[in-house]
Amino acid sequence: MPEQSGLELMEWVKEEGMRLETVVLTCHSEFRYAQKALQLGGSDYILKPVIYRELEQVLQALGRKVEEQRQADHEGERYHQLAELWQGQKPLLTERYWKDLLDGRERPDASWLERIRLAADVDAQLIGTIRPLLISVENWEKDIDERDERVMEFALRKAAEEILLESLPGAVVEDYRGNSLILIYEGGAAAQRLEELCDRYREACRTYFYCKMSVYIGDAVPLKNLRGEYLGLLHEEYRNVSISWSSIPAGAASRGERHADALQPDSTALLEWADLLEQGGIESMRARLEELLMPGAAVTVETLTAYAYGLMQAAYLTLHRKGFPAFMLHQYREDFDVSAATRSVQRFRAWSEGMLGQIGVLLQSRRSESPVLRQIKAYIADHMDRDVTREELAEHVFLNPAYLSRLFRKETGKVLTDYILQEKMRAAAQRLTGTDESVSAIAAGLGYGNFSYFARLFRKVYGKNPHEFRKIGTDSSATPGA
Known part of the structure; x- marks a missing residue:
């Protein structure tokens, strides 16, 4: 080659990192030349004069090698893409596996442990003991709508990752x-x-997200008892009406023996049964009882008695959460005698069917709107002339504020503060089109001392200021936000 040998060219190619396949055609038969060519990555070394059949075979073999390398590179790139996709999905899969376990859709068996191990990159020993913490938002110190509240809740979870899990x-x-x-x-x-x-996490959330909250700190429990501990935290939040804006540690005296691993309905099982009734309905509870009564189960008079009282307590708790007084369970039937239910498995089945039927009747009778919801709406309607807070409403119905907000959103699909605003603006619209009151008098009558603030809220709901709304004679039955 002019000015440069083939070996020098191969050396330059190697230094530049180029992926080339080379065949050396040369007159040099010395071993050191062949050795150097192979060291530089040469695929073959052929002496002149060249036998074309031999060269053809070498080039064909080299072509197959290049094609195999291309396929390997393509598979490697595809594998890399899948690996990146898997890494991106792992946090979502981890959350889903935990959600299914907490909801009772999964059990912490070997299959579940293997899936969570791969998704979360943890070993089974590390998650053998879990301590759950429940974030309970009690109040937003700034007015936010439903979309913003969801964004803020996401921000609270990200802050928990950065502060609590740092x-x-x-x-x-x-x-x-x-x-x-x-x-x-x-x-x-x-x-x-x-x-x-x-405490540091709560202070940070109040400073940066204008959020007052409590954190319920559960006990560290074996993985198999996590669902019971989780339900216990939800029940503590539901029952708590006296402590707010605090880090609330688990209280063994108030929560009792919630971690016993037994078939009989202790307090853990009671919460699980109430959860089955509330979330899955009577069919889920019926299936659970059938599991306990299946052939081969150790059923005695004592266990049947425990099951009967457990079912009644779970029913009372479920109905209370829905706003029904306990006496309504026996309003139409007075034959729920527990002693009659424990004489045989057959009698218990008949007794439990009657009990579940009555529970179903109550839950279906007012399925569209629970008594608690009706109380809340009535209280808001009766106090339109002033600002009504979530804490005030929660105190009125004897519920925890955070629990009340979730209950209201679950049953209506609306944020409680949005509902209050819409009801006030609906009342304002009716007065604007149905009376001759001045706009300022209407604003004052609904508890708004600042007219500009009232006008801004009205525009937010109806898309027009109060004067424009009255002037064009909009139908008083118009839907807020339309």
Whole structure:
């Protein structure tokens, strides 16, 4: 070659990192030339004069090699894309697996453990003990609509990852009911200074997200008992009407023996049964009872008695959450005598069918709107002349504010504060088109001392200011937001 040898060209190609296949055709028969060519990545070394059949075979083999390399590169690129996709999906899969476990759709068996291990990159020992924390939003200190509230709830979960899980292994999960939870993996070691860490998290959320909240700190429990502990936290939040804006540790005295692993309906099973009735209905509860009564089960008078009282307590708890007084369970039937239900499995089945039937009648009778919801709406309608807070409404119906907000959104599809605003603006629209009151008098009558603020809210709901709305004579039955 002019000015440069073939070996020098091969050396330059190698230095530049080019992926080329080379065949050396040369008159040099010395071993050191062949050795150098092979060291530089040459595929073959042919002496002149060239036998064309031999060269053809070498080039064909080299072509097959190049094609195989191309296929390998393509498969490698595809594998890399799939690996990146898998890495991106792992957090979503991790959350889904935890959600299914908390909801009772999955059990922590070997199959589930293998899936969570791959998705979360954790070993089984680390998640052998879990401490759940429940984030309970009690109040937003700025007016926000439903879309903004969902965004802010997402921000709260991200903040929990950055603050609570900065030095602790765990996961942040939004369950199927909209609750935000932190699951701390304590299989390796117990979390230290957790209450102090939760206080710092709450302070940060109030500072940056204008949110007052409580964090319910559960006990560290074996993985198999996590669902019971989770339901216990939800029940604590539901029952709590006295402590607010706090980090609330688990209270063994108030929560009792919630972690016993037994078939009989202890407090853990009671909460699970109430959850089955509330979420899955009577069919889910019927299936659970059939599991307990299946052939081969150790059924005695004592266990039947426990099941009967457990079902009644679960029914009372479910109806109370829905706003029904307990006496309504016996309003149309007075033959729910527990002693009659425990004489045989057959009698228990008949007794439980009657009980479940009555529960179903009550839940179906007012399915569209629960008594609690009616109380809330009536209270809002009776107090249109002033600002009504979520805390005031919660106190009126004896519920926790955070629980009340979720209940209201679940039954109506609306945020409670949005509903209050819409009802006030609906009343304002009716007065604007149906009376001669001045706009300022209407604003004052609905508790708005600042006319400009009232006009801004009215425009937000109806798309027009109050004077424009009255002038064009909009139908008083118009829907807010239309």
